[in-house]
Amino acid sequence: MTKADIVExxxxxxxxxxxxxxEMVELVFSILKNTLEIGEDIKISGFGKFEIKNKHARKGRNPQTGDAITIEARRILTFKPSTILKNNINS
Incomplete structure (x- = not known):
């Protein structure tokens, strides 16, 4: 499904x-995006939770050369579906 399908x-x-x-769909997506960008979680009852998590810097290696590298710290977005959504998908 695309944004155009949602608008339709x-x-x-x-x-x-x-x-x-x-305008309505763009506004909702804009609010969601801005909320996540500032680091706030979004919890939508009956749907799920969007959460920003911090990953610390860690050691890794380049798989091509085997050289040790440092993987920089970063923020990642995770989504955990609600139990209601999981049950609806699996029923």
Missing amino acids: RVSDRCGISKKDSI
Whole structure:
């Protein structure tokens, strides 16, 4: 499913114009993106939780040369689906 498909479904189900549904979908995605960028978690009841985790710097190796390297610290985004979503997918 693409963003265009989401816009189409929002337009159909809410009975609003595609222009309005595009603005609505873009706004929701913008809020989600900005919230995650500042490091806040997002928990949507019945759907799941988006969480930012910090990975510390660690030692690794280049698989081609075998040389030791340092992998820089970084932030990663994880998603944990809710039990309701898991049950709906697996039923």
